[in-house]
Amino acid sequence: MASSDYGFMIGIMMTIFLASFVSADPELLQDVCVADLNSGVKLNGFACKSNISADDFFFAGLAKPGLTNNTFGATVTPASVQQITGLNTLGVSMARVDYAPGGINPPHTHPRATEIVFVLEGELDVGFITTDNKLFSKTIKKGEIFTFPRGLIHFQINNGKVPAAAIAAFNSQLPGTQRVANALFASSPTVDDVVLTKAFQVGTKEVEKIKAKFAPKK
Ligand code: GLV
Ligand code: MN
Secondary structure, eight states, rough: OOHHHHHHHHHHHHHHHHHHOOOOOOOOSSSOOOBTHHHHHHHBBBBBBBOOOGGOOOOTTTTTOOOOSSSSSEEEEEETTTTGGGGTTTTOOOEEEETTOOOOOEEETTTOOOOOEEEEESEEEEEEEEETOOOEEEEEETOOOEEEEEOOOOEEOOSSSSSSEEEEESSSOOOEEEEEHHHSSSSOOOHHHHHHHHHHHHHHHHHHHHHHHOOOOO
16 A cells, blocks of 8 residues: 555544544633643643744654664654644644564553554554453554553554554543553652562562663663
């Protein structure tokens, strides 16, 4: 399929997504409210800035693949209100995820958004886990989509032999991402070992080993 056809499919997917999802964010009260990320005003979202232009609604950061030469062999490039200030109050955002062969976007949740992913290249094994611990998983390939319901733990892994890439859409301007392992083993201040040894039914040694892996590299 030609790349223009894929561009078209992405457009359709995004339109359906935007039209059919009830935003997880509050309803907007005006046409636009471009975020002033530097304002000291504290409110739900960001204060509106006054001089705005088309560039406030533009972002080219998803055009190129992100680097995948890291521990997980994958990179998430966000396109949220922090990159596109014009998204403030609009209740949507996107991200691009690139995966080396064997790369994983590790188990994480988005507390403020449902996510839908569209595979741009390659093949991904994806899944989410419900609050009654049922796993819903599937292998998805180029041109296919999968949905991760709001707040549920989910992941994607590239078990293929070639790189993979996906576009994610969210019904929040700032979905928030909490990686399960980082939250438990790399919080600041750290979660007491006794909590983790009892929760995971393992010894302190094992807990310390995992904590050491997540410690910032010196
Ligand atoms: C994928 O799950 C992402 O959050 O970008
Ligand atoms: Mn996600």
